[in-house]
Amino acid sequence: MDNKKIVIAVVIVLLLLIGLFAFHIIHICPFDAKATFTYNGHCYALYEPKDKGFSWYEAKRACESKGMHLATFTSEEEWYMIKSHFDLPTDYAIWIGYTDKGEKQNHFVWITGEKDGFEYWNSGEPNNIKNDETGETEDCAIILSKSRSNEALWNDYLCSKSKYLGNEKIGYICESE
Numbered sequence: 490m491d492n493k494k495i496v497i498a499v500v501i502v503l504l505l506l507i508g509l510f511a512f513h514i515i516h517i518c519p520f521d522a523k524a525t526f527t528y529n530g531h532c533y534a535l536y537e538p539k540d541k542g543f544s545w546y547e548a549k550r551a552c553e554s555k556g557m558h559l560a561t562f563t564s565e566e567e568w569y570m571i572k573s574h575f576d577l578p579t580d581y582a583i584w585i586g587y588t589d590k591g592e593k594q595n596h597f598v599w600i601t602g603e604k605d606g607f608e609y610w611n612s613g614e615p616n617n618i619k620n621d622e623t624g625e626t627e628d629c630a631i632i633l634s635k636s637r638s639n640e641a642l643w644n645d646y647l648c649s650k651s652k653y654l655g656n657e658k659i660g661y662i663c664e665s666e
């Protein structure tokens with residue numbers, strides 16, 4: 490094979506690789522999100538609450554219907570990448586894939602089963618407050634809106650609620666594997 494043919498072969502292989510990479514990025518990041526960000530081969534997609542907000546269960550199902558899961562932050566680096574690249578909202582809270590439902594209370598686990606000790610709780614959280622009417626305890630983690638926490642700290646909250654403290658709708662972040 491002469492040099493020209495080798496160069497053409499290399500260019501074809503490179504174009505195929507670039508095409509595959511582009512397809513991968515486009516394919517795994519949904520178009521209907523408010524914002525998306527790709528880090529470490531994972532797509533993160535932020536969804537606004539829209540009309541009424543989402544319960545944690547609705548948010549979890551919505552991510553699953555897109556072939557994704559509620560976002561999990563298993564290292565400090567991962568969390569800070571998301572926190573700095575997403576313009577986190579001032580006016581709504583966000584569900585993430587962190588829960589202590591069915592676990593020892595205040596011992597939260599990532600829904601993917603990933604093991605990591607990284608947490609970013611607001612001071613005094615998680616506090617597992619019980620709703621006196623329903624008996625439900627706070628078992629699902631949200632990222633607080635920036636109007637409540639400029640640092641976007643986390644709180645445990647009632648999984649069945651689609652609004653935070655009565656009036657602030659809750660959105661969510663999905664992540665692809």
Ligand SMILES: [Ca+2]
Pocket residue numbers: 589590594595615617626627628629645
């Ligand atoms: Ca709890």
Ligand SMILES: [Ca+2]
Pocket residue numbers: 614615616617618627644645646
């Ligand atoms: Ca709480």
